[in-house]
Amino acid sequence: MNSEGDSEARGTAEAVARRSYGKLVAFLAARTRDVAAAEDALSEAFAAALADWPRNGCPSNPEAWLLTVARRKAIDMHRGRLRHETAGEQLRVMAEGLDTAVAESEIPDQRLALMFACAHPAIDAGIRAPLILQVVLGLDAAMIASAFLTSSAAMGKRLVRAKDKIRQAGVPFRVPEREELPSRLDTVLESIYAAFAQGWSDPGGTDVVRRDLTEESLFLSRLVVEMLPQEPEALGLLALVLHAEARRGARRNTDGDYVPLAEQDPALWNWQMIEEAEALLLRASTLGSIGRYQLEAALQSAHVSRRRTGRANWAEVVQLYDALWAVSLSPVVAINRAVAIAELHGPKAALAAMPEIAADPRLLEYQPYWAAHAELLAKAGANDEARQAYDIAIGLERDVAVRRFLEQRQSALPR
Amino acid sequence: MKYILMDYVQEAGWPQLTRDEQIHWLGAYKAYMEAMTKAGVLKDSRGLEPTSATTTVRVRNEKTQVLDGPFADSKEQLGGFHIIEVADLDAAITWAARSPTALHGVVEVRPVIEGTWLTRNILDFVKPE
Numbered sequence: 001m002n003s004e005g006d007s008e009a010r011g012t013a014e015a016v017a018r019r020s021y022g023k024l025v026a027f028l029a030a031r032t033r034d035v036a037a038a039e040d041a042l043s044e045a046f047a048a049a050l051a052d053w054p055r056n057g058c059p060s061n062p063e064a065w066l067l068t069v070a071r072r073k074a075i076d077m078h079r080g081r082l083r084h085e086t087a088g089e090q091l092r093v094m095a096e097g098l099d100t101a102v103a104e105s106e107i108p109d110q111r112l113a114l115m116f117a118c119a120h121p122a123i124d125a126g127i128r129a130p131l132i133l134q135v136v137l138g139l140d141a142a143m144i145a146s147a148f149l150t151s152s153a154a155m156g157k158r159l160v161r162a163k164d165k166i167r168q169a170g171v172p173f174r175v176p177e178r179e180e181l182p183s184r185l186d187t188v189l190e191s192i193y194a195a196f197a198q199g200w201s202d203p204g205g206t207d208v209v210r211r212d213l214t215e216e217s218l219f220l221s222r223l224v225v226e227m228l229p230q231e232p233e234a235l236g237l238l239a240l241v242l243h244a245e246a247r248r249g250a251r252r253n254t255d256g257d258y259v260p261l262a263e264q265d266p267a268l269w270n271w272q273m274i275e276e277a278e279a280l281l282l283r284a285s286t287l288g289s290i291g292r293y294q295l296e297a298a299l300q301s302a303h304v305s306r307r308r309t310g311r312a313n314w315a316e317v318v319q320l321y322d323a324l325w326a327v328s329l330s331p332v333v334a335i336n337r338a339v340a341i342a343e344l345h346g347p348k349a350a351l352a353a354m355p356e357i358a359a360d361p362r363l364l365e366y367q368p369y370w371a372a373h374a375e376l377l378a379k380a381g382a383n384d385e386a387r388q389a390y391d392i393a394i395g396l397e398r399d400v401a402v403r404r405f406l407e408q409r410q411s412a413l414p415r
Numbered sequence: 416m417k418y419i420l421m422d423y424v425q426e427a428g429w430p431q432l433t434r435d436e437q438i439h440w441l442g443a444y445k446a447y448m449e450a451m452t453k454a455g456v457l458k459d460s461r462g463l464e465p466t467s468a469t470t471t472v473r474v475r476n477e478k479t480q481v482l483d484g485p486f487a488d489s490k491e492q493l494g495g496f497h498i499i500e501v502a503d504l505d506a507a508i509t510w511a512a513r514s515p516t517a518l519h520g521v522v523e524v525r526p527v528i529e530g531t532w533l534t535r536n537i538l539d540f541v542k543p544e
Contacts, residue, residue: 122504169526170416172503 009053013046016062020107022136024063026114027107028070030173033117035135035163037074045070063107111136112227113173115220118162119187120171127162128187129194134159137216147198147213175227185228189237189293192220196241214248217241225280235284236294239277243300246273258405266307274304295324299336314343331355331363335372347379367396371406383413417458417500417527418507423491424520426465443515451499451510462495491520498527 021042028038045066059065118131130144145155165171176184196217221238228234250268253259281297299320306313321337334355342350354373355363363369374389390410397403432440451457466485473480485492494516501507504524511522529535 120504122508170418170503170507172505174505176505 005054005057009050009058012053012058012062013049016066017046017138020063020066021138022111022114023107023109024067024070025135025138026110026173027067028074029135030110030113032074033167033171033173035114035117035166036160037077038070039135041070041074041077042066044073048073067107109227110173111223112175115188115191115224116175116184117166117171117173119184119191120166121184121187122169122171123162123165124158125187125190127158129191129198130155131159131162132188132191132220133195133213133216135163136220139216147195181231182233185224185231185234188224189221189233192217192224192241193237193293195220196244214241214245218245230287232284232287232289233291233293235280235287236291236297239280239284239297240293240300242273242277242280243297243304246270246277252401256401258399258401260405261303261307264307266304269304277301290323292324292327295320295327299324312343314340318344331360331366332368335369338376339372342376342379347376350376351380365396367393370396374406375409378409378413383415386410387413416503416507417498417529418504419525419527420497420499420507420511420514421523421525422494422496422514422516422520423489423523424494424516425490426492426494428519440515447514448497450513451497456499456501456506456510457497458500459498460496463493466492494520 024042025035025038028041029035032038048069049062049066053059115132115136118135119128123131130148133139133144134141141156141159142152144159145152148155175181195213198213218238218241221234221241224231224234225238246269247261247264249270250264250266251259277297278301281294281301284294284297299317302313302317302320305311306317317340318337321333321340325333325337334353338350338353338355341353351373354376355369357363370389370393374386374393377383377386377389387410390406390413394403394406394410397406429437448457448460451460469483469485471482471484471486473482497510497514499507499510501510504526507524511517511524514522516522
């Protein structure tokens with residue numbers, strides 16, 4: 001074994017893992033519905049590749065090589081586990097077309113079907129996004145746990161339980177029929193959005209794990225659009241993720257300080273991504289069904305256009321928030337809407353439009369609520385109240401740069 | 416796959432219905448079961464006598480304890496079940512959603528193990544060595 005062949009083999013294996021992990025898991029698990037067994041077999045196949053490829057050279061079709069080995073491993077594992085005649089049936093299903101399917105250069109892409117299984121309404125809503133990240137992208141439980149702010153052991157247990165449920169309950173691997181597609185697609189998009197939101201809350205990209213999650217959610221939303229190009233909300237989500245990603249670099253200055261949208265330098269934005277987002281949104285709008293992701297992307301688009309043209313468009317922004325509020329009833333939307341109202345009608349009107357803590361006690365611990373509240377109070381000249389609200393916002397923020405930003409705002413208040 | 420659809424309903428609600436309402440509901444159940452039979456998915460189906468007829472039995476310290484009433488005191492009670500054979504969970508959920516019970520109670524959908532402990536190899540169900 002030479003080290004050159006070794007590193008070439010490693011490089012090829014890593015590239016295949018990055019490109020095709022989910023495709024291989026989906027193909028292996030589609031008929032048995034046993035995601036855990038598919039993952040185990042695949043990880044053994046990758047280990048075998050790292051032993052074999054440096055010696056014999058990388059195969060011309062590494063995906064097919066891995067798939068063949070993984071299927072043999074899966075059959076071996078099943079043989080070890082099942083002793084009864086029912087094992088015969090399972091093994092037959094797995095071995096079926098073992099050589100024919102692999103001989104074809106194209107492995108059918110069933111990743112979308114796999115995502116629909118992971119985001120099935122029968123799966124606990126909180127674990128759907130982590131599950132997709134694991135089985136479609138191959139992220140490990142520790143990494144997912146740290147992104148979702150939970151312990152690795154707890155996340156691991158929940159992932160195992162969800163995979164057991166898919167297998168035991170007979171959750172199908174398939175893209176739902178036309179009539180139920182919109183509601184089922186919702187749970188898939190929601191999961192991708194959850195992954196995106198986790199990544200987005202680390203604007204500096206200093207936390208490697210969470211920065212990766214934005215890239216992963218971009219990859220996943222692109223995947224959904226490729227396979228369902230006529231679904232307006234899928235297009236909307238991709239546009240939204242692209243818009244957010246396009247401005248990532250501008251959200252921090254060279255000192256690492258947080259820069260709010262109004263003060264960002266548009267020259268630092270990724271205009272190629274913005275143009276792509278705008279084109280997607282335009283295409284979505286011709287498909288005749290509006291939804292929350294299109295509205296959120298449209299808001300991003302409005303913010304970009306205001307900065308590009310220098311023309312205030314707050315009436316349009318408030319209108320979009322009104323529509324978004326109507327479909328989501330989310331307090332987060334209400335907060336952003338109030339901030340936009342401040343630009344249009346002043347801070348007093350905005351404070352009146354803020355959601356009430358009495359109606360939603362979760363706001364007590366919601367940093368953006370307190371940051372927005374403080375900002376509006378400061379604009380209204382209620383300096384003491386603003387100072388208190390900043391205190392709470394600072395106390396709730398875990399991003400150091402944002403905390404520093406809030407501290408600066410607070411100390412700028414007139415005494 | 417085989418699934419059991421368990422109908423949980425509020426027993427106390429039934430006597431409060433008028434005779435016509437009761438006839439209406441039982442007609443709806445009959446139609447539902449006819450549809451399952453026609454589709455060839457219904458394997459078995461039973462209604463249960465009310466929980467007032469239920470007795471629970473335990474053996475503790477070699478003594479048999481017999482108690483009046485159901486094991487769990489809940490708002491809704493198991494009133495009956497259907498066993499169906501369909502392709503996957505989505506198909507089972509579709510049938511559960513058509514049940515008249517889903518309109519006023521809850522239908523619990525649960526996979527059924529193929530065969531029984533008499534016909535299956537029990538080693539298939541224990542931890543690997």
